[in-house]
Amino acid sequence: MDEKDSMTPDTIPQSTPVDGTVPAGRKNRRPVVIGVAAVAAVALVTGGVCGYRAYENHQVSMARQACQSAVTDLGKTVKSYKALLGADGTTAALKTDATSVKDAKTLDALKQAAGAETPAMVKCDASDKIGLDAAAAKADKTAKGVKAAAKALESAVKAVESSKLDKTVADADGLYKATEGNVQDEKTREALKQAIAKRDAGTIAKAAKSVNDSKAAKEKADAEAKTKAEQEAQAQAAAEAAAAQSQTQQSYSAPQQSYTPSYSAPQQSYTPSYSGGSTSGGGSGSSVPDFVPSSGGHGVGSANDCDAACRAPIQH
Structure with missing residues (x-):
């Protein structure tokens, strides 16, 4: 049912009679x-x-x-x-x-x-x-x-990564401090110091390598200089020793001695004298030659020479 139909008078409710009957128009x-x-x-x-x-x-x-x-x-x-x-x-x-x-x-x-x-x-x-x-x-x-x-x-x-960088920086700082006066080129240490301030791992690694290389170069140069100095000192000591030995040899000569032995045999001269003896009482006598040595060298010339003359052997 559309709106138009619902508005028609037929649809308006009608009052219902008391007896309950429905009007004829609304029964259907x-x-x-x-x-x-x-x-x-x-x-x-x-x-x-x-x-x-x-x-x-x-x-x-x-x-x-x-x-x-x-x-x-x-x-x-x-x-x-x-x-x-x-x-x-x-x-x-x-x-x-x-x-x-x-x-x-x-x-x-x-x-x-x-x-x-x-x-x-x-x-x-x-x-x-x-x-x-x-x-x-x-x-x-x-x-x-x-x-x-x-x-x-x-x-x-x-x-x-941060802790690694902290360790790298700390190690680099230690290297910087330890190499003071121990590098051949001081500029390498300055570059390392700048790299540490930047906290750049790559830059620090490069700078640290340069410092280590410079340190090794100085150690090598120092070792070579030390070896050369020792060799020169040894050579000088050897030269001085050789010179001292040569001077000693030149200033010393062995003493020369000449010895010609001489010997003089002792000389003795004596003049035997003999005088005949006499016997008395009809006895027989013996004669002993008188030996009176005359000192030509070792003869008795005085009383002081008695001992030497007395010790001389008696010749028969």
């Missing part, structure tokens, strides 16, 4: 009104059910899209974490020796950060909004955990 209108109301009610119920189902399907679809988006973000986060874990900087930091860093604790933190397990992926396989929302929430939470692990890993890598 009630069934029509009831039928329209029933159809409207059925349409309303049917439309409501269909509308709810459509709304519910829409909600499920939106939840599924949200879940898929969360899972996609999780996948990207995990991929980024894996890329950071396999990066050259991370690999180099993990291979760093404890002697190469100033603080060894940074290596422990790095190993812990790199040891985080990669989470499993979340699936949006639920058929209702509640299940899809739960999956999306799980994907979001997992992604946040992976992002936190990636941030911790990145910070740990930077901490190791």
Whole structure:
């Protein structure tokens, strides 16, 4: 029934007589009104059910899209974490020796950060909004955990690199101080000092090599000079010793002695004298020649010569 028909005078309700009779003009209108109301009610119920189902399907679809988006973000986060874990900087930091860093604790933190397990992926396989929302929430939470692990890993890598640089700077500063006056070219130490101030590892390494090379060159030159000086001192000492020996030989000559033995035999001269003796009393007599030596050399010339003459052998 359209709006025009509903506004006609026939549809205006009429007062009902006391006896309950219906006017003749409205006897056939009630069934029509009831039928329209029933159809409207059925349409309303049917439309409501269909509308709810459509709304519910829409909600499920939106939840599924949200879940898929969360899972996609999780996948990207995990991929980024894996890329950071396999990066050259991370690999180099993990291979760093404890002697190469100033603080060894940074290596422990790095190993812990790199040891985080990669989470499993979340699936949006639920058929209702509640299940899809739960999956999306799980994907979001997992992604946040992976992002936190990636941030911790990145910070740990930077901490190791910073500690390595601190150790490099400290070693370079020690080299600078230890080589004062011990390099062949002082400019190399000045370049090292500037590199330390810049805290540039590459520049420090280059400058430190130059200082070490200059130090080695000076040590070599000093060693050669020392060897040469020792050789010259030895040569001079040998020359002085040779000169002293030659002078000694020239100033000394052995004494010469000549010996001619001479011998004079003692000479003796004597003149024997003999005088005949006489015997008396008829006896026989013997005569002994008188021997009176006359001293020509060893004869007795005086009383003082008696001893020598007396000791002389008697010749018969």
